[in-house]
Amino acid sequence: MQRKTKIKPYPGPAGGWGSLKSVSRHMKKQHLIPEAMPALERQNKPKGFACVSCAWAKPHPAHAAEFCENGAKATFWELTKNRTPPEFFARHSAAELRLWPDHDLEQEGRLTHPMRFNHETDRYEPVSWDEAFAEIGRELAEIRARDPRRAVFYTSGRASLETSYMYQLFARLYGNNNLPDSSNMCHESTSVALPESIGVPIGTVQLEDFQETDTIFFFGQNVGSNSPRMLHQLKDARENGARIVTFNPLRERGLESFIDPQDPVQMITRDATEISQEYHQLRAGGDIAAITGLSKAVFDLDDAARAAGAPRVLDTEFIEQHTHGFAAFEAHVRATGWDDITRECSLTRADIESAARIYAEGKSVIAIYGMGLTQHKRGVETIQMLVNLLLMRGNIGKRGAGICPVRGHSNVQGQRTVGITEKPELAPMDKLAELYGFTPPEDEGHTTVTACQAIINGEVDAFVGLGGNFVRAIPERELMEAHWPRMRLTVQIATKLNRSHLINGQVAYLLPCLGRLEIDRQASGEQVVTIEDSTGKFHASVPIREPASPHLLSEPAIVAGIAKATLPANPKVDWDGWVAGYARIRDAMGRTWPELFTDFNETMWTPGGISRPIPARERVWQTETGKANFKLPSALTASFDEGHDPAVLRLITLRSNDQFNTTIYGYRDRFRGIYGTRMVVLLCDEDMQRLGVEDGAIVSMETAVDDGVHRRMDGFRVVRYGIPKGCVGAYYPEANALIPLWQHAEKSMVPAAKSVPVRIITRAMVEAAE
Structure with missing residues (x-):
């Protein structure tokens, strides 16, 4: 369908009437009037369902409406009345469907039947569940007999704790730790950085800290589009007198101003709450430099306080008692020159010193960050520098303060908690061996990046995807799509059709599952599942809607069906019993992690969630030194681009206001004023003049690396935008084809999608070269 493109800057706040209009528009689009409202009333509530999009915390007491604009879209997307039955696949070949946009594929609606791909007709065809399990099991068993390491078991971030527990056990019983997940693409830098610094893999901030804080620092996180419910906490903090300082390459509306749709006075007066007191648009990849500058300015303030006989700015008692490595950190910061700092982050010294004064005046400071820090070459070091500043x-281990990584998908943190990890040392292998009578694999498994490389190298025979849109979400898309069909078996467990389902192995299945909102009836009755939010709290999720099709199975039932068909019988693993009643899975989780899940069937109903232990909140440091560690960065830039070639720009991949991860709800990026298209490139006026391109021009982008692979994308419309010089913005996942697979975060392997070195190619450049 041809869509009219419109570029019209949006001057309004996040939330407000714009949010309500968007919710209404999408409710109508999915034909859900009037039944949508009763569903939204139970979203993120006790005895209700956990949102299937973001993982932000679920407060108690809850707001009257505990959903946001994008959370409502995710609910409508799952509850849609649209269906994708076998007749749809009879009408459309995979070759035809590969030409459809991402939005149009998913807009067709819920999958209704298990399907097997027929390569001769290039179409999916219906198959019985018994046939599907039997063939999948036979194929997996044959691969296992040759080499169990040649199968990959991927997990998206929305699978429940119960399903994730079963899935990781299945993979390890199969014989490998090949458990890449969406965390590998997003927040694995957090899971590597924080244990080294403070001894825990998750943040230390909980919702109550927002009531106590007086200062919040934001780095690389777009709250307005990616976690809008947090705006309630930010609004409350601002009204309590807290100051918020933001460091982010683009000005995002949610970090500028917000009108609470649940506040009648604000809605009537349109008097928005200002969110950020200071907003600093630093260069992509310049966060290490900016934080080094903040630290340097804090040392200067401390020096001035000592000279004046005033109270110290540094918390010397805390540093001495609770930290290790401070002297080396101080020497490193003091030795780093201001010219180097300001050149790399593109901020002035005055800007950095102004923010540092706010930090130094804060009694309790929260630092919040997202993928703007994690998805860089030195993402791990960037996070550790932010911890150093705290x-x-x-500012760690006291009320109203701490480090707050904002996770993306609804249970991406939880699935890691219950064993979805490629690192055997992070899973309780001894306990699994004891409980289930087998010898767990010892070799480290594949991350997302290494799984992709292994597929390209022909070293993977089977890929099982528990949700997600793997082929669309990863870097190096052209190479991956070319090599994907070489695999013997691909299995996709999903609720809706996406592009990953249209690029298939020699044997391929598309298995439709129940969504989280759908009533799951098993032998013991209606089931509930559990998830973990960004703040380390576990919640029950109660379904509310009849299934989209009588032919759907639950995720646990599908995992069990494949496992039973693949593995030899094991009397210690009761797949059927677990499917019959998910409480038994939770009991098994309690036996595996008694410190987390003892009596979980009772505690999971706690309003506001049950907290997992976070020792660093109590200033207990489970690190090698027994203290919180100051860690030094190896460079000021976090980017693969070293900044030597002025023709090379740093590409930041972005999500729109009308999407969540790879799911595209529509073509209205309201906050950026971009309508009807996603093929845009955002450029500042200075770079447009330097490159000789005009607003609205059509250009190409190519990756500025010399590694033997030519990565180029055509057809981007130039949009004049307030983005730092030397940076460009383009939408994810469309621009993923420009990201080299080897450009990933050191240590964590997260694709470096927030500062990809690229060049803009204009028609004039092509003509001149010819």
Whole structure:
């Protein structure tokens, strides 16, 4: 369908009437009037269902409406009355469907039947569940007999704790730790950085800290589109007098101003809450430099306080008692020159010193960050520098303070908690061996990046995807799509059709599952599942809607069906019993992690969630030194681009206001004023003049690396935008084809999607070259 493109800057706030209009528009689009409202009333509530999009915390007491604009879209997307039955696949070949946009594929609606791909007709055809399980099991068993390491078991971030527990056990019983997941693409830098620094793999901030804080620092996180419910906490904090300082390459509306749709006065007066007191648009990849500058300015303030006989700015008692490595950190920061700092982050010294004064005046400071920090070459080091800044003033382990990574998908943190990890040392292998009578694999498994490389190298024979849109979400898309069909078996467990289902192995299945909102009836009755939010709290999720099709199975039932068909019988693993009643899975989780899940069937109903232990909140540091560690960065830039070639720009991949991860709800990026298209490139006026391109021009982008692979994408419309010089913005996942697979975060292997070195190619450049 041809869509009219419109570029019209949006001057309004996040939330407000714009949010309500968007919710209404999508409710109508999915034909859900009037039944949508009763569903939304139970979203993120006790005895209700956990949102299937973001993982932000679920407060108690809850707001009257505990959903946001994008959360409502995710609910409508799952509850849609549209269906994708076998007749749809009879009408459309895979070759035809590969030409459809991402939005149009998913807009067809819920999958209704298990399907097997027929390569001769290039179409999916219906198959019985018994046939599907039998053939999948036979194929997996044959691969296992040759080499169990040649199968990959991927998990998206929405699978429940119960399903994830079963899935990781299945993979390990199969014989490998090949358990890549969406965390590998997004927040694995957090899971590597924080244990080294403070001894825990998750953040230390919980919702109550927002009531106590007086200062919040934001880095690389777009709250307005990616976690809008947090805006309630930010609004409350601002109204309590807290100051918020933001460091982000683009000005995002949610970090500028917000009108609470649940506040009648604000809605009537349109008097928005200002969110950020200071907003600093630093260069992509310049966060290490900016944080180094903040630290340097804090040392200068401390020096001035000492000279004046005033109270110290540094929390010297905390540093001495609770930290290790401070002297080396201080020497490193003091030795780093301001010219180097300002050149790399593109901020002025005055800007950085102004923000540092706010930090130094704060009694309790929260630092919030997202993928703007994690998805860089030195993403791990960037996070550790942010921790260093907090440690300077004792801002970890006290009320109203701490580090707050904002996770993306609804249970991406939880699935790691129950064993979805490629690292055997992070799973309780001894306990699994004891409980289930087998010898767990010892070799480290594939991450998302290494799984992709292994597929390209022909070293993977089977890929099982528990949700997600793997082929669309990963870097190096052209190479991956070319090599994907070489695999013997691909299995996709999903609720809706997406592009990953249209690029298939020699044997391929598309298995439709129940959504989280759908009533799941098993032998013991209606089931509930559980998830973990960004703040380390576990919640029950109660379904509310009849299934989209009588032919759907639950995720646990599908995992069990494949496992039973693949593996030899094991009397210690009761797949059928677990499917019959998910409480038994939770009991098994309690036996595996007694410190987390003892009595979980009772505690999971706690309003507001049951907290997992976070020792760093109590200033207990489970690190090698027994203290919180100051960690030094190896460079000021976090990017693969070293900044030597002025023709090379740093590409930031972005999500729109009308999407969540790879799911595209529509073509209205309201906050950026871009309508009807996603093929845009955002450029500042200075770079447009330097490159000789005009607003609205059509250009190409190519990756500025020399590795023997030519990565180029055509057809981008130039949009003049307030983005730092030397940076460009383009939408994810469309621009993923420009990201080299080897450009990933050191240590964590997260694709470096937030500062990809690229060149803009204009028609004039092509003509001149010819």
